[in-house]
Amino acid sequence: MIEIISGIFLLAGSSFILISAIGLLKMPDLYTRMSATTKASTLGIGLVLIGTAIYWVDLGIAARAIAIIIFLLLTAPVAAHIIGRAAYFDKVPLWEKTHIDELKGKYDEDSHELS
C-alpha cells in the first residue's frame, strides 16, 4: 500500500518536473521561463521527496525530505528574484507581447537604486 502511494507521488512529481523542463524550453523569454519553472520544479521535487519519505517509513528520512522541501520553498523564490532583477539590469529583453512594463526607467543605472 505504502509503496503504491509513494509510487504515485514519484510519478506525479516527476511529471511536474518534466513539465517545468518543457516550460524552460518553450517559454518565450527569461521572465516567463522563470515564472513557469520555479513553481513547477519546486512542487515536482517536493512531491518526489514526499514519495521518498513515504517509501522509507522512517522519521530520519522524512526529516531530511522535509528539510529539503522547506529549504527549496525558502530559496527558490529568492533565487528567481535575484536572477530576475539581475537580468533586468543586464537588459535581458522582454518578450514582445509583454504589454506593460512599470519598472522601465525606475532603476538608477549606476547605483542600481530603485525608486
Added chain:
Amino acid sequence: MTFLLALIIGLLYGAGTYLILRRSLVKVLFGLIFLGHAANLLIFTIGRLTKGAPPFIPEGTETLVEPYADPLPQALILTAIVIGFGVQAFAIVLFKRTYQTVGTDDLDKMKSTDELK
C-alpha cells in the same frame, strides 16, 4: 559504466591538455581544473566501480559483506580533490594578479624572465 567512464576520462585529459596549451591564462586555468577532474575520475574508476553499495557499516553490524565499494580510493580522491581545490584557489588568484600586473591575458607576453640579457 567502466567503459564509458574510461572514455570520459580520456576526454577530460584531452580537454585539459588542449586548454593548458592555449595562450590565454584563463584557459590554462580551466585546463588545470580539467586535469584535476580527470585524475580524480581516473583513480575512482581504476579503484573499480560498485553501484548502490556505499561503504557505510549499518548499525548493529561490525562489518560489511561484499559487494560494497572500496573506501580507500574514495578517501584518496577526497584528499586529492581538497588539495586540488586549495591549489586551484591560489592559482586563480595568482593568475588574476598576474593579469592585473602584466596587463594582458596573453602568455606570449610573459617571457621576460626567460630573456637572455
Added chain:
Amino acid sequence: MMFSVILSTASRYLLPLLLIFSFFLLLRGHNEPGGGFVGGLVAAAAYALYFIANGIDEAEKLLKAEPVKLIAVGLLLAVISAVPSLLAGKNFMSGIWLDTNFPVIGKLGSPLIFDVGVYFLVLGIALKIIFSLAEEDK
C-alpha cells in the same frame, strides 16, 4: 553587496539553519556522510551567502574571529588530537576513545578533535579567501 531586502532578509534566517546543519554534518561525519570538511564548507557557505547579501563589512562584523585565527586554531586542534596518543605512549595519532555513547556523535575520541580541527580550518580558509577577494573589491 546586492541591494535586495529580500535576499538579505532571507540570508539572515538561512544563516542559523545552515550553521546548525554544518554542525550536524560535522558531528555525524564519523558514521554517516559528512565530516569536518563538508561541515566547514557549509558553514563557510552560510557566511558567504551572508556576505553577498549584506556586504563584506556586515559579514566581518558577524564573524567575530579573524579567519587566520580560525585557521591557526584548526591546525592547532589537529595537532592537539595527537597529544593524547603521545601521552598514552602509543603510536603517534593513535585514537584514544572515551567509553561513552552520544547520539549523533557516537563515541568521543581524539579523531573527533581532529575532525573539529578540520571543520574550523576549512571555515577559516574559505572565509579568508572570500573576504580577501571581497576587500580587494572595495
Added chain:
Amino acid sequence: MNQLLLNILLATSWVLLVGELKAETFIEGIIIGYLILWISRSALGGTKYFRKIPVTIMFVFYFIKELVIANLKVAFDIVTPKDYMKPGIIAFPLDVKTDMEITLFANLLTLTPGTLSLDVSTDKKVLYVHALYVKDADSFRKDLKEGIEKRLLEVLR
C-alpha cells in the same frame, strides 16, 4: 521570548535532522541551537513572530492549495500553445512593512499563479511583479490586495 522560541525551533529541527526522539538529542539540540543563536545574534533583529499559530496553520494550507492550483494552471499553459499569455511587469504598492513581511510576501507571490517578484523599491514601498496574465494593471493589483496580501497580513498583524 522570540529567541527562546527560535531556540526551541532549532532544537526541534535538530531532533528532526538526527531523526531519533530521545531526551539527549533534544538537549543537544538546545545547546547547539543556543550556540547558533549566539553566533548569529547580530544577524537577527528582534521580531514579532510565531504568534497566532492557528492562523498560521490555516494560511499554510491555503497557500499549499494555491501552489498546486498555480502549477496546474501553468502546466496547462506549458503543454498548450503559449498565446494565452499577456505578460507584464506591475508596480505593486506594499502594505506589509518590515523586511521580514516583505520578504515573506514577495516569496509567496513568486510561488503563486504566474507571478514573479522582481524587486522591491529602495524605500520598500513598492514591489515590482512580473506576471504572465495581466489584462489590466489595476485589476491585477486589486486581486493581489484582496487575495494573498490580505491573508498574509491576518497572519502577521
Added chain:
Amino acid sequence: MNPLVIFPIILPLVFAVIMLLFWKKVPVHRYVNLAGSFISLVVSIIILEAVISDGIISLQIGGWEAPFGISIVADLLSTVMVVITAVIGFATALYSLGTMDEEREKYLYYPLLQLLLMGINGAFLTGDIFNLYVWFEVMLISSFVLLALGGRRGQLEGAIKYVTLNLLSSAIFLAAVGILYGIAGTLNMADLARKIPFLEQKELLTVVSILFMVAFGVKAAIFPLFFWLPASYHTPPVAVSAIFAGLLTKVGVYALIRFFTTIFIHDTAFTHNLLLISAALTMLTGVLGAAAQNDFRKILSFHIISQIGYMILGLALYSPLAIAGAIFYVIHHIIVKTNLFFVSGVVKKLKGSYSLKDVGGVYKYYPLLGLLFLIPALSLAGIPPLSGFWAKFVVIKAGLEIQEYFVVGIALLVGLLTLFSMTKIWNEVFWKDDPKGNENHLDESYRLISNYKKFMMITPIIFLALITIVIGLYAEPFFTFANNAANQLIDSSNYINSVLGMK
C-alpha cells in the same frame, strides 16, 4: 619504534601555528622561526644518530599496522636528507633575518617557510606513495606562495610557469599513484617493493614507472623537463631562491632514487638507461644554458640543472658506488648551491644588481666575501680538495667501473664548463673593476643596512662554507655514510622488514 621520527614533520607545523596565532607580530615570527629551525636541527641530528646506531626506524601512524596505516620510515638516506634540510632551514632562518624585507615578513613569510620545510621533511620521511603525493603538494603550494610573495612582475611571470608546470607534474604523479594502486593493490613503498617481484601482471609496471619518472623528473628538473626552473628561480628574494635551489629539486631527486632503487627495479635495462640518457643531456644542457647567461642567479639556476645531471647519473649507473656517489653529490650540492645564492644576495646588497655587467670590484674591497664565494664555487666546479671533487670523483669512478665511458666523458667536460662559468662569475663580479670606476661603489640602500643585519647575512655563509670544507677535508665519514645508505637502498630487504616486520 621511535616517536621522534615524526617530529621533523610536526614541529614545523607547530611553529607555523604559533606564528599564526600571533599573526600580526613580526618579531615573534622572527624568533620563533629561528628557534624553531634550530630545534628542528637538533632533533634531526638526534634521529640521525639513532638511525646510524640502531638501523632503520619506522613508525606506523595511528598504530595501524603496515601496509594499512601510513608508515613513516627513517633510513639513512631519508634521515640525512632531513638533517640537511634542517641545516639549510637554519641557515636560511639566519640569512632571512639579514635580508628579508619587512613587508614580506609581515605577510607571513616565516610561517610559510616552516610549512615548506614540513612538506619537504614529509616527502623524505613517508613510506607511502600517496602520502608522498600529499607532502609534495604541501611543499609545492608553499613554494608557490613564497615564489610569488611580493607580487613583482618578474615573480608573477615566473610563478605562472612554475605553478603550471608543477601542477602538470602533480597531475601525472597523482594518476601514476592511482594506476599503481590499480595494479599492485597497495600504497606502501615497502609493500610495493615486496609485492612487485611476485606480481602476475607486470606488463604495465614499466609504463607506470615512466609516469613516475616524468612526474619526479619535472620536480628534479632533469632534461627535458626542467624549463620551469630557470624561468622562476631568479625572481623571488634571494633567501627564497637559495632554499629552493638547495632543497626543492633534491626532493625530486630523492624520490627518483627512492623509487628506482626500491620499487621499480624490474626492468632496469629500460628505465635506468632512460635515466642515463637524461642524465647526460641534463648535465650538458644545464651547463650550456649557464654559459649563455649573464645574470648571477640565472647562471646558478642553470647549474642546479647540470649538477642534478650528475646525481641522476649516479642513480642511472645503479651500482652501490654510483648510488653512493649520487647521495654524496646531493649532500654536497645542497650546501654549496644554497651558499652560492646567499653570496649572490650579498653582492646584490652591495652593488644593487645581479647582472654581471653592472657589478665588479668586489674582491678588491671584500676579499673575505671573495673567499666565501670561491669555496662553494670551486667546490661546485669539482676542484679538490673541496666536497664537490669527491662527489664527482666517486660518480666518475663508478662510471668507469661500469665502462660507461661516453657519459663519463660528458661528465668530465661538463666539469670543465662548470669551472668556466664559475670563473666567469669570479672574473666579472670579483676581479674586474666596478664598471662605475675603480673605487668602491656601494648601492645606496646598502648604507641603510644595520650591522646586525650584515652579521646575519654573512654568518650562514661562513657556516655553510665551513661545512663544505669539512666535507672536503674530512670526506671519509661522509663517504662511508653515503656508501652504507646506498647499500641500504640496493638491498631493500632491511627496509621491507623494518616496515612490514610487525606483520
Added chain:
Amino acid sequence: MLNLIIIGFLASAVAPFIYKPLKKYFGWIAASFPLYLFLSFLSRYREVADGKIIKEYIEWIPALGINFTFLLDGLSLTFVLIITLIGVVVFLYAGAYMQDYEHTDRFYVYIGIFMTSMVGLVVSDNMITMFVFWELTSISSYLLIGFNHHKEKSRKLALQALLVTGGGGLALMAGLILLSQISGSLEISALYDLNETIRNAPTYTAIVILVLIGAFTKSAQFPFHFWLPNAMEAPTPVSAYLHSATMVKAGIYLIARMNHSLGGTELWQDTILFAGTLTMLFAAILSFNQLDLKKLLAYSTLSVLGTLTMLLGIGSNLAIKAFFIYLVAHSLYKGTLFLVAGTLDHETGTRDVSKLGGLKKLMPVTMITAALASFSMMGIIPLVGFIGKETVYESILELDYWGLYLIAIAVLANALIVMITILVGFKPFWGARSSTPKEPHEAPIKMLFGPAILAILGLLMGIFPNTFIGKLLDQSSLSILSEELGLKIKLWHGFNLVLLLSIVTLLLGIVFYFIRTKLLHITQNIKLIRIFKPSEWYEFAINGMMYIAKLQTKILQNGYLRNYIIFILVTAIGIASFSLYNVRSELTISPDFSLTFYEGAIALIIILSTFMVITSDSRLKSIVALGVVGFTMGVIFIIHSAPDLALTTFAIETLTVILFVLVLYKLPKFLKFSKTSAKIRDIIIASSVGIFMTLMVLYITSIDLVSEFKKYYTDTSVPGGKGRNVVNVILVDFRAIDTLGEITVLAIAALGVYALLKLKLDDRDE
C-alpha cells in the same frame, strides 16, 4: 711530510695578517719559510742518496683508497729541493719587486699555497692525493696569472691557462682511475713491476692518452703550449717560479714517474718523443718575432720543456741522465734570467729588448749574474748547462734511425736558444745605452741576492757535478727506469763530435742573432706558423661553445609556456606509449559495457559541457559549463556509492564558482590567439594524451585487483576506528596524516591568496 705541507698551508694563510706590520722585512720573513722546508728536506738527503726510500702513510679516505702516502726518493727529492730552493730566491726577490703592488699579501698567500701544493704533488705516492695537489697548483697559478685582475687581458689569459691545465687535469684523473683499476690500488708504488700487466690491459691506450694529455697540458707540450707564453701576464717572480722553474715541470715529472709502469711501448715512447721534439722546434722558431724579454724566455722555456720530454721519449739510460742534468740546469739558469728580466723591467720600466742596452755600468751585479746564467744557458763550459747540452746531444746521437734528424733539430733549436740568450743576457748590458721610461740603477739587495746564488750554483754544479747531483741522479733514474744507471757525470768529455756540435750550435746562435732582423721578415711570412697556433683553436672552441650555448638556450628556454608543456607531455606520453606498445600483446580489454539511460545522459552532458568550455568565447559561459562538469562528476560519484565524494565535489564546485565570480569580472575577455596550425598540433597532442589515459584505464580495469586494504578497513572501522562511515574513518584515523597534510595545503593556499592580494611591492626597487 704531511706536517710540513700543513705548515705550508697555514703559513700561507697567515700571510695577510702579518704583512701590513712587517711590510719592510717581509721578503726575508717570507723567504725563511721555503728555506725551512728546503733545509728540512735537505736533511733527508743522506738517506735518500744512500738509496733509502722514505715513506709516510696517514689515512685520509681509506674507504676510497685515498690516503696521504708520501714517498721521498731521488726523483721527488730533486724536485722538492729545486722547488724550495728557488722558492727561497723568489720569495725574497718578490719582497722588493712586489712592494709597489696592491695586495702583495694576497700574492704571498697564492704563491705560498702554490709552493706547498707543488711539494705535495711531487712527494705524493697516492695518485689522487697527487692529483689534489696538481689541481691546487693550477688554481694558484690561475690566481697568480690574474694577479693584475683590473686588466681584462690578465683575466682572460689566466682563465685560458686554467681551462687548458684544468681540462688536462680532468683527463688525467680519468686516466689515473683507469690505471688504478688495473692495479686495484691508487698507490703509484703499487704499479712497480706491473708494467707487463698494464701494457696488456684493454684500457692501456686510453690510460696513456689521458695521462699524457694531463702531462702535456701542464708542461705546455705541443699542441697545448700556447697558454705558457700568455701566462707571462703574471708578475715576473711568478713567471720565474711557476712558469719556468717548477709548475710547468709537473707534467714532465708525471711522465718520468709513470715511465716505469706505462713506458716501454711504442705508443708511449713515440708519442712523447714526437710531442717533445715538435715543442722544442716550434717553440724556438716562434721565439723569433718576440721582443719582450719575458716572452723570449717563455719560448726558450717551452723549447727546453720540449727537449726534456723528448729525452724521456728516447728513454735510454743516457737520455735519462741528460734529462736529469738538463732539468736541474734549466731550473737554475732560467730562474735566474727571469728574475734578471724582472729586475731590468723593475729598474728601466720596459721589457722591450730593442729599448735596452748599455746598462753594465749602472747594474754591474745584475750584469754578472745574467752573464753567468747566460753562459750556462748557452751551454758554455764550465757551467752545468754545458754538461746538460753535451749529454743531450750524446743521447740523441746514440739513436740509430731517428738520430740524424733529431740532432739537426736539436742543434737548430739550441742555436735559437743561444740567440735568445744573447738578447736577454747580454744585449741589455752591452752596446749603446738607450733611453728607458725609468732612470735605472742597481737593484736592491733582495733582488740581487737570490739570482746571484742560483747563478753561482750553476757554476759550482758545472765544476763539481757529482758532489751535487750525482747521487740524486742515480736514485732518480732508479725511480724512472727502475734500474741503476751506472753513468758518472763528467764536465769534460774530451774533443769529440758532441763538442763540435756544441761549438756549431754556439756559432749558429751568434749568426742567428745578427741576421735576426732579416729572419724576422721570413718567419712572419711563413703561413705554416699561423696554422700551428692552437691558441686560435682554443678561441674557436670557446666561441663555438658560447654559440651553441646561446643557440640551445634560444631553442629550449624560449619563454613560451606551452612549448615547455609540450616538451613534458611529449616526453611522458611518447616514452610511456612506447613501453605500453611493447607489452600490448600481453594485455586484454574486458570492461563492462553495460549502460543505463541516465548514465548515457550523464556522459552526454559531460561531453557537451566539456566542448562548451573549450569552444566558448565568454568566460561566464565556460564557468557555467565547468560547473556542470563538476556537478555531473558528483552525480557519477553518487551512482557509484561515494556520497562523501559527491558532497565534497558539490561543495567545492560551488566554492570554485564563488571564487571565479569574485575574480572573474577582473579577468579579460577571451581573445582568439592561436593559429590553426598550432591548434591542430595541440589537438593531436591532446588526443594522444586522452587516448593513452583511456587505454590505461581499460587495461587496468580488465585486471582483477587483489587488495587486502578494502577488507581490512571495513573490518577494522567499527572496532578500531569507532566509526561506521569507513571513508571518514580512513580520513581522520587510518590515514589521518594525509588529511593533516591536506588541511595544511588549504591553510597555505588561503594565506597565499591573502598575501598575494594584499602585498604589492612595485618593481622599481628591485
Added chain:
Amino acid sequence: MSFIEVSTNISVVIIGLSILFIFIRLVIGPTIEDRIVALDLLAANAIAFIAVYAIQSGTTTFLDVGVILALLAFLGTVAFAFYLERRTKR
C-alpha cells in the same frame, strides 16, 4: 516487477529527460541568465534523481547529499547573480 520499481524506473527516465531538456536550454542560452537558471534547475532535478535513486538502490545515505545540493545550488545561483550585478554596476 512491483509497482514501486516500475514507477521508480519511469521517474528516473522522466527526470533524465527533463535534465536533458534543461541542459539544452543551458547550451543554447541565449542569455547568460538563461544558463544560470538552467544550472539551478539541473541541481534541483539532481536532487529528485538522487531521491529516486536512493529508493532504487535501497540506500538512504544519498538523501543527505540532496540537502547539501539544494543549499549549494542556491548559493551558486546567488553567486552568479552577484556577478551579474557587479558586472552591470559601476
